[in-house]
Amino acid sequence: MNEDIKFIIDTAKEAMDNAISHLEKQLSNIRAGKASPAMLGSVMVDYYGSQTPLNQVANVNTPDGRTITVQPWEKAMLQEIERGIMVANLGFNPMNNGESIIINVPPLTEERRRSLAKQAKAEAEDAKVGIRNARKDANNDIKKTDDASEDLKGNAEIDVQQLTDKYVTRVDDMLSLKEKEIMTV
Incomplete structure (x- = not known):
């Protein structure tokens, strides 16, 4: 694989990791009934x-x-x-x-639980936007690469899409876990 393309994919992976770690931090701030x-x-x-x-x-x-x-x-x-x-x-x-x-720490009301679940969903959506932006930036950088063949560029875009899918699935998993935690009385 071309060095430039490998660097672009690594940069995209790093940006997606940052989106995941930011989401983890934001979700830990959303309380789910238990003191922390x-x-x-x-x-x-x-x-x-x-x-x-x-x-x-x-x-x-x-x-x-x-x-x-x-x-x-x-x-x-x-x-x-x-x-x-x-x-x-x-x-x-x-x-x-x-x-x-x-x-x-007072127990959460049903209404407050729903509102916290919505907040968690919004944070997850922000993380997905960050991941998609990293994909878009990577794909644009791949297209600008001069010293790579079209096949290599196409394969790199497929790799970036697979990476994106993997990270979006992680976000969905984190969200469903947090929603379950919030809605459990």
Whole structure:
């Protein structure tokens, strides 16, 4: 196989891998009834004047399926962490007991479950768009390759399509797993 074409296919594969890893991150942020430290992954805290991720100023744990505890490394950060959780607008009501912050994760209503499933579907669709864009870019680059025969270009486009199909199937599998997790009471 031509070096240029191999590089184009590798680049497309890397872009598709990035779309999958982004989807994994986005799906982990969608809560499915069970408490998880990843739920607070988007929380930023004002740490002496700079915005810092929560996990860099405190330990985040889940002692059980309905509770998240946040244990700051410095007691002075309790109010800032509490404020950061409120500002992140995750729908949580943090309770400060002077030592740590406790968050009770309420059970999901049927309506909220449906809305989260829709959100997961939208994230999966975004990942598919990213994968298709990588395919389009790869196919355009293959067509622009000068030192490859038409047969080689055609075979490369077939390889890119097979790669695309494989990644779209992975996205569908991830989505169905997440939907099942969200809809399970």
